Amino acid sequence: MITPIELFAQQAVNGLSLGAMYALLALGFTLVYGILELINFAHFNVFMIGSFVGLIVLQALGIAGQSVVLHGAPLIFALLLALIVTMLVCGILGVLIERFTLRPMRGVRGPMAMITTIGVSYILYNVVLLATNAQALNFPDPLATQDFDIHHVVIRAKQILIWIISLILMVGLDQFVRRSRLGKAMRATAQDAEAARMMGVDVDRVVSTAFFAGSALAGAAGLIFGLYYNFTQYSIGYSAGLRAFTAAVLGGIGNVPGAMLGGILIGLIETMSSQYIATKWADVIIFSILILVLVFKPAGLLGALAPNRS
Amino acid sequence: MSDIPLLQFMAVNTYYGDLHVLKDVDYTINKGEIVVLLGGNASGKSTTMKTIMGVVQPRSGRVLFEGTRIDQSATAARVKRGIMPVLEARRLFPRMSVFENLEMGAYTRRSKAEFAADLELVYALFPRVKERRGQLAGTLSGGEQQMVAIGRALMGRPKLICMDEPSMGLSPLFVEQVFATIQDINRQGISIFMVEQNAAMALSIAHRGYVLQTGRVVLSGSAADLAANPAIQDAYLGEMVVD
Ligand SMILES: Nc1ncnc2c1ncn2[C@@H]1O[C@H](COP(=O)(O)OP(=O)(O)O)[C@@H](O)[C@H]1O
Ligand SMILES: [Mg+2]
Numbered sequence: 001m002i003t004p005i006e007l008f009a010q011q012a013v014n015g016l017s018l019g020a021m022y023a024l025l026a027l028g029f030t031l032v033y034g035i036l037e038l039i040n041f042a043h044f045n046v047f048m049i050g051s052f053v054g055l056i057v058l059q060a061l062g063i064a065g066q067s068v069v070l071h072g073a074p075l076i077f078a079l080l081l082a083l084i085v086t087m088l089v090c091g092i093l094g095v096l097i098e099r100f101t102l103r104p105m106r107g108v109r110g111p112m113a114m115i116t117t118i119g120v121s122y123i124l125y126n127v128v129l130l131a132t133n134a135q136a137l138n139f140p141d142p143l144a145t146q147d148f149d150i151h152h153v154v155i156r157a158k159q160i161l162i163w164i165i166s167l168i169l170m171v172g173l174d175q176f177v178r179r180s181r182l183g184k185a186m187r188a189t190a191q192d193a194e195a196a197r198m199m200g201v202d203v204d205r206v207v208s209t210a211f212f213a214g215s216a217l218a219g220a221a222g223l224i225f226g227l228y229y230n231f232t233q234y235s236i237g238y239s240a241g242l243r244a245f246t247a248a249v250l251g252g253i254g255n256v257p258g259a260m261l262g263g264i265l266i267g268l269i270e271t272m273s274s275q276y277i278a279t280k281w282a283d284v285i286i287f288s289i290l291i292l293v294l295v296f297k298p299a300g301l302l303g304a305l306a307p308n309r310s
Numbered sequence: 311m312s313d314i315p316l317l318q319f320m321a322v323n324t325y326y327g328d329l330h331v332l333k334d335v336d337y338t339i340n341k342g343e344i345v346v347l348l349g350g351n352a353s354g355k356s357t358t359m360k361t362i363m364g365v366v367q368p369r370s371g372r373v374l375f376e377g378t379r380i381d382q383s384a385t386a387a388r389v390k391r392g393i394m395p396v397l398e399a400r401r402l403f404p405r406m407s408v409f410e411n412l413e414m415g416a417y418t419r420r421s422k423a424e425f426a427a428d429l430e431l432v433y434a435l436f437p438r439v440k441e442r443r444g445q446l447a448g449t450l451s452g453g454e455q456q457m458v459a460i461g462r463a464l465m466g467r468p469k470l471i472c473m474d475e476p477s478m479g480l481s482p483l484f485v486e487q488v489f490a491t492i493q494d495i496n497r498q499g500i501s502i503f504m505v506e507q508n509a510a511m512a513l514s515i516a517h518r519g520y521v522l523q524t525g526r527v528v529l530s531g532s533a534a535d536l537a538a539n540p541a542i543q544d545a546y547l548g549e550m551v552v553d
Contacts, residue, residue: 181417184413184414185414185417187403187405188403188406188410191405192401194401195397195402196403196414197365197386198363198365198389198394198397199414199417199418199466200385200390200417200418201386201417
């Protein structure tokens, strides 16, 4: 028999895995919002594209379907290659989206830029819908189905992999934003773009960097989605994207540690409410939380709501 | 060589959309000078500073720095040439540490050795800034923030510092300190172009001045002449004139 504590621990393990994926995705919303005060809806489907890029790379390596299982160095090589290619392709896609659809209307007031991101998102969605005939595709599962069973709490190898990838990427981003010259320019631009410019910061370059980093992380999240659920399709961007967006708002949009915290919390809330209430209620609960946060703590758990100009 | 002005405005016209702010404006700032820009509210003083920094571009006219046209250059290029701002209301990066704010001042300067030397100079000028270096800039008092703002400008090793109302919102004690510091900095060879509401004090440390009225230069001359000018006394000095 599984005890209630073991059941809870199992859901915590699952929630942390989902949460890590949401956190990676939430970071992209937060990086861009922090600098441009723009909610980038194209981000949803950059994530979706990421899962397809990961799929293509793994298939190109001969890893197709769920029967090819790798170990050791070939496994690490395949996953690392898929991760790097996916992040690069998505990062470049994000930069191109900003450069060609958003930069021309920088400085235009009102919701135009946001509406443009919805348009771009819809284009990506439809391109993949048509290219795949709206089919769900099998995603390879090259990780040995080796599970660790600790007191009835099953930790799957791919969950450990997800934690490792997410931790490395989040620590990497945090250090980049904290310590690197460009990272400091990003923070300065988020806090006061005009003042940053007058220190000699090239704001266009900072914006490109934010789109690259955020979109590359969305790509990593897309790969993780495929590995976790063993499928992908054109429509995966919406539910994951909306949850990640909720995570960014929950943590405090514009705030990097906030996005990480928010992502983990949303992942835990999702699995816990599926376990203890009902799966079909998970979305109701998650989006009720979004509304409650917006009403009672609009700055989020850790956040400054907008670049503050005090 | 030395008679080339450091900064020159030649018939500059700056607009925000349809709003014509600077109208055929001429300024000359020579090397080593402190020049003060006086003028009522909305007369275009801050716009002058923004035009120098390249945050707004003039629609016509020229801006020259050391004889080279800069009015079409990017802001970063002007910073690299040696122009740094001390912005209206200080505008530090509030959620970055004092040290990081100073680093941002040196953003276009890559030499680590020069950075270390400049940092020592700033810390020597403002021991208080050194004490607060790890603190978030947004948590400092107004006077301390102004020291950081001036320190941040110095970290760019500027030839010219453009200051927009450096005494605004400071207690009288800090105001005196800020003006003393500006003189100190100027004695090290850095030229200052300064917008000030506190006309009496500004004229007392400046070499020359300009008076802007609804976007036109209506008066200019030596600081002493301006301070003695009855029109200036009525408009800007009032009872603030100290004997
Ligand atoms: N970014 C802007 N957009 C539109 N109008 C502006 C902007 N900045 C300033 N102005 C207008 O330009 C005029 C001059 O402003 P400013 O140079 O800030 O005056 P001052 O610093 O002398 O008080 C004012 O009428 C002001 O409203
Ligand atoms: Mg002003």
